[in-house]
Amino acid sequence: MSRHLAPLAFKFWLMLALVTGMGSVQAATVVHMATGVVNSAAVLSDGTLWTWGDNQYGQLGNGSTVSADRPVQIGSGFAKVAVGGSYMVGLKTDGSLWMWGAVQLRNKILNEARPVQVGSGFAQLMTSDTASKADGAVWYWGHMKRLIKASVGGDDMLDRLPPGYLQMLNNRYNVLFVLGDGAIQFLFVPWDPSAMIGMGSWMSGYGSAGPVDRGFVQVALGSYSAAGVKEDGTLWQWSGLDAPVLVGGGYRQVAKGSGHTLALKADGTAWAWGSSNYWGELGNATRTESASPQFLGSGYAQVAASAEHSLALTTDGTLLAWGRNNYGQLGVGPVGQDQPSPLPVVFEGAGTPGLGTMVATGTLTRLTLSAHVQIKPEHLASGAKGHPYLVAITPDGTMFTYSAPVFDRLNPANPLAWADRLQNTSSLLFVNQDMSHLSGTAFFIGYGLGATTAESLGEMLNSYRYKRVYDIQ
Structure with a gap:
């Protein structure tokens, strides 16, 4: 590819790589994921934590209240993540517990747009409301404080469940406990009695009949039903x-949404069924409901469901999403486009933590933006010229590129220009500019190795050495 590549051909190739998933194969893969009503999150094999979806309460943890329809990296060193209604919680590999968003703690309301440590010494993150320590004690937080009137103890941040309680799941009116012998205990607490009017007999506590025997190792709680897997593998x-x-x-494993259920078998096959499939929650490419389990596919390692959407993790570390996307909770693209079939979630720039940065200050109407591309010393020492690159793509697919030494107010890329000034030093792209007309524009940075720009571009794309660094909101 020459420096004077025709603009249309260049745009097609680069956008194919950056936007439609050519870069979706990364060294870092997903090892754990979780989802809530309008949010989702994932931990990658390099320990980085990524979040997406609604951000009204700062629950994405990116320091803002701006929502994201694709994954945004917010931290590192994580092992597990869980998603609550207006917050998220993460467990790091050192046993520290972190929360962000809006959530009720023992003696305070946490209201933070970035992760804040709330505890230490934890061994397992169980749900968005519970985590256990090495001694087996289960600690809880959130609106459960209103449902469980008396706690057996706690610290400044968290409350502790009584001994012998291994799991706890809850929704607005119901709580399910799994006890030490695998028995299930049911609790019905209508903390909003006025909402009971006209709700029908199920309000006496669905699940109040309850499994009368024991041996449950994992349970799931939906809006109108519950499910559990026993140690013998029966569901x-x-x-x-x-x-x-x-x-x-x-x-x-079993997971429940508002009206649908996902289940994972020991052989890695995933199954879905339910009374709701209007948004494609079942992932079977139809809008048809199903009362019995329908086969989704093989090679799965984890499933998750919430409200009207679903997530699934494959054994090769690929995260799939389907169902409703009214807040970007699928992480696969524009808000409002529901997906009846599983689509891969792309983590742009995963596995390239030292690639460079972009820093934005000010408001949308007076935005200042600077960036730099960090070329690794071993690449510079190899003798191959490192070509830094910056590209911006608007929501309608129009592409712009930086042309050193100035950004020149985002003029269209014609011809291809390399951002040599960005190499290993921060450069100011623009100062106090009104960017409201470019709301939603995504910026990518990267670099390729080669004697020519053509070789470098191909090498950059083939090596996935680029990442999405900023979105003009």
Whole structure:
């Protein structure tokens, strides 16, 4: 490819790489994921934490209240993540527990747009409301404080459940506990009694019939039903005042949305069913409901469901998402485009932590933007010329590029220009400019190795040595 590559051909190639997923194969893969009603999050194999979806309460942890329809990296050193209604919680590899967004703690309301440490010495993050320490004690937080009137103890931040309580799940009116012997205990607490009017007999506590036996190792709680997997691999489901019904055997995990259920078998096959598939929650490329489990595919390691959407993690570390996307909770693109079939979630720039940075200050109407591309010393020492590169792509697909030494007010890329001034030093791109007309524009930085710009561009794309660094909101 020459320096004077035709603009249309260049745009097609580069946008194919940056936007539609050519760079979706990364050294860093997903090892854990979680989702809530309008948010999702994932931890990658390099320990980085990524979040996306609604951000009304700062629950994305990126220091703002601006939502994101694609994953945004917010931290490192994490092992697990869980998503609550207006907050998220993460467990780091050193045992420290972190929270962000808006959540009720023991003696305060946490209201932070970036992760804040709230505890230490934790061994397992269980749900968005519970985590356990090495001694087996389960600690909780959130609106559970209103449901459980008396705590057996706690510290400045968190409360502790009584001994023998291994798991706890809750929604607005119901709480399910898994006890030490695998028995389930049900608690119905209508903390908003006025909401009970006209709700029907299920308000006496769906699941109040409850599994009468023991041996449950994992449970899931939906809006109108509950399910549990026993240690023998059998999956049971119940709702209202109905007795539990056996779904089948060979299972190891179950997850519930508002009206749909996902389940994972020990052989890695995933299954979906439910009374709701209007948004494509079942992931079977239809809008048809199903009362019995439908086969989704093989090679799965984890499933998650919430409200009207679903996530699934494959054994090769690929994260898939489908269902409703009204807040960008799928992480696969524009808000409002629901997806009835699984789509891969792309973590742009994953595995390239030292590639460089972009820093923005000011408001949308008086934005100052600077950037630099960090070329590794071993690449500079190799003798191959490192060509830094910066590109911006607007929501309608129009592409712009930086032409040293100035950004020249985002003039269209014609011809291709390399941003040599960005190499290993910060350069001011523009100062106090009104960028409101470019709201939603995404900036990418990267560099390639080669004697010519053509060789460098190809090498950069083939090596996935680029990342998304900033979005004009």
